[in-house]
Amino acid sequence: MLTCTAPVHRVSTLAEALAQRAAHPDATVLAGGTDLMVFLELGSVNPPAILDLWGCTELRGISEDGHTLGALSTWTDVARHPALPAALRDCARTVGAPQIQNRGTIGGNIVNASPAGDSLPMWLAMDAQFELASVRGVRQVPASAFWLGYRKTALAADELLTRVHLRPHADDRLHYRKVGTRLAQAISKVVLGARLRVVDGVVTEARVALGSVAPTPIRAHHVEAALVGRPLDAAAADAVAHDIAPIDDIRSTADYRRTVAANVIRAWLRDEAARSPDR
Amino acid sequence: MIRFTVNNQDVSVDTPPMARLLDVLREGVRLTGTKEGCGEGECGACTVLIDGVAVNSCLVPAIQADGCRITTVEGLEADGRLHPVQEAFLKFGGAQCGICTPGFLVTAKALLDRNPHPTRAEAREALAGNLCRCTGYQKIIDAVTEALAAPPPAAGTTGEPAC
Numbered sequence: 001m002l003t004c005t006a007p008v009h010r011v012s013t014l015a016e017a018l019a020q021r022a023a024h025p026d027a028t029v030l031a032g033g034t035d036l037m038v039f040l041e042l043g044s045v046n047p048p049a050i051l052d053l054w055g056c057t058e059l060r061g062i063s064e065d066g067h068t069l070g071a072l073s074t075w076t077d078v079a080r081h082p083a084l085p086a087a088l089r090d091c092a093r094t095v096g097a098p099q100i101q102n103r104g105t106i107g108g109n110i111v112n113a114s115p116a117g118d119s120l121p122m123w124l125a126m127d128a129q130f131e132l133a134s135v136r137g138v139r140q141v142p143a144s145a146f147w148l149g150y151r152k153t154a155l156a157a158d159e160l161l162t163r164v165h166l167r168p169h170a171d172d173r174l175h176y177r178k179v180g181t182r183l184a185q186a187i188s189k190v191v192l193g194a195r196l197r198v199v200d201g202v203v204t205e206a207r208v209a210l211g212s213v214a215p216t217p218i219r220a221h222h223v224e225a226a227l228v229g230r231p232l233d234a235a236a237a238d239a240v241a242h243d244i245a246p247i248d249d250i251r252s253t254a255d256y257r258r259t260v261a262a263n264v265i266r267a268w269l270r271d272e273a274a275r276s277p278d279r
Numbered sequence: 280m281i282r283f284t285v286n287n288q289d290v291s292v293d294t295p296p297m298a299r300l301l302d303v304l305r306e307g308v309r310l311t312g313t314k315e316g317c318g319e320g321e322c323g324a325c326t327v328l329i330d331g332v333a334v335n336s337c338l339v340p341a342i343q344a345d346g347c348r349i350t351t352v353e354g355l356e357a358d359g360r361l362h363p364v365q366e367a368f369l370k371f372g373g374a375q376c377g378i379c380t381p382g383f384l385v386t387a388k389a390l391l392d393r394n395p396h397p398t399r400a401e402a403r404e405a406l407a408g409n410l411c412r413c414t415g416y417q418k419i420i421d422a423v424t425e426a427l428a429a430p431p432p433a434a435g436t437t438g439e440p441a442c
Contacts, residue, residue, distance in 0.1 A: 003295050003297060003298045003299075003302075004295070004297040005295050005297070006297065008296040008297060008340075008342055010342065030340070032338075033338050033339060033340055033343065034320055034335075034338050037299065037320075037337065037338040037339070037340065038319045038320060038338065040297065041299070041318055041319065041337070042319075050296075050297060052340075052342060052343065054343050076332075093404075096320065096408065097323070097407040097408025097409075098333060098386070098404070098405055098407065098408050099320070099323060099326055099333050099334050099335045099386070099408045100320055100335070100338075100408065102332045102333060102334055103334050103335070103338065103339070183407065184407030184408060185321055185407070185408060
């Protein structure tokens with residue numbers, strides 16, 4: 001056991017959290033601990049201080065309409081919320097296993113910015129807005145502008161992610177697919193988050209986002225361009241070859257990821273086409 | 280000083296705030312029923328309940344347990360009687376080497392408190408974060424799904440032949 005002896009700043013309100021963040025920009029932020037505790041035990045991080053947000057209850061919880069999610073909402077909160085899209089709730093149930101889902105937060109997943117973060121393609125697919133707050137004020141950053149590089153985000157040193165805003169559209173069809181070694185407790189080899197709007201048989205909007213295939217979660221812009229303005233055609237999946245540059249690592253190979261990324265997109269598009277051929 | 284209750288007993292421990300709850304329970308409180316398997320949230324052997332919710336105690340810093348109600352495997356029995364899921368593990372052979380068993384029992388208790396009659400699929404999903412290398416899981420799932428099953432009707436009341 002490696003016990004971290006860094007001082008811990010505990011907060012119970014958002015105002016305190018922002019003041020502490022401004023006072024300790026070098027502190028590591030702690031939410032549910034499911035990533036940070038592993039890194040501390042491995043000795044791979046040695047923070048000078050910890051800012052513990054867990055007691056900040058105003059950042060916990062999801063609005064009744066499912067449009068606003070507090071950053072400290074856990075995956076169990078997401079999985080059980082009746083107003084959230086089924087695909088997002090499915091995504092929540094693939095994060096680790098129940099013990100992790102009970103503790104891990106959406107904010108932690110987003111801010112950790114792992115290229116394999118299970119939920120990150122979903123936020124891209126849903127055009128989520130991230131609310132970033134500091135003592136200087138509040139700003140909204142779209143998911144598409146949040147992950148800047150490998151584990152690098154748009155958060156300033158004095159900012160915290162406080163909420164996630166969704167603007168669901170009744171005609172949108174959302175899809176989530178995670179490919180891992182097994183159903184539970186797997187780190188993803190490929191993650192797909194996708195959204196489609198089809199009007200009178202023509203695709204009017206497409207978001208296709210992938211995780212674990214690049215240094216950040218990415219939008220597959222070539223696939224999206226191949227879909228929009230045409231009848232739904234699963235062949236658009238082939239365009240993903242122009243969108244991704246995966247690597248070989250301990251979990252998978254670049255070849256596997258290229259093949260499987262195209263396959264999961266194609267399978268999703270075929271299912272969508274079969275579901276309502278007249279729309 | 281961090282204060283919480285463990286199995287309904289008030290406890291205060293002098294510990295670094297980022298110490299793992301697992302270590303505080305085993306070494307500070309001397310409750311060694313909770314086991315360390317992987318130490319990184321993969322195996323579930325260290326599962327305890329915080330305010331009734333199953334968590335990996337290797338991933339919870341002590342400070343986040345402050346003021347909480349903790350249940351460990353030692354707290355499952357009541358008045359000297361095993362919890363029904365413990366009885367079911369005995370009946371169905373749900374334990375072999377035993378290292379994973381406390382975690383399974385605690386996770387199963389949380390499931391049964393929420394859903395007394397889980398299907399096999401529900402039990403499998405709830406227990407997906409607990410690894411067992413001995414049993415092959417079937418007997419564990421048998422035990423959890425049958426733990427609170429209604430007792431069979433008394434012989435002679437159903438028209439079925441009594442054996």
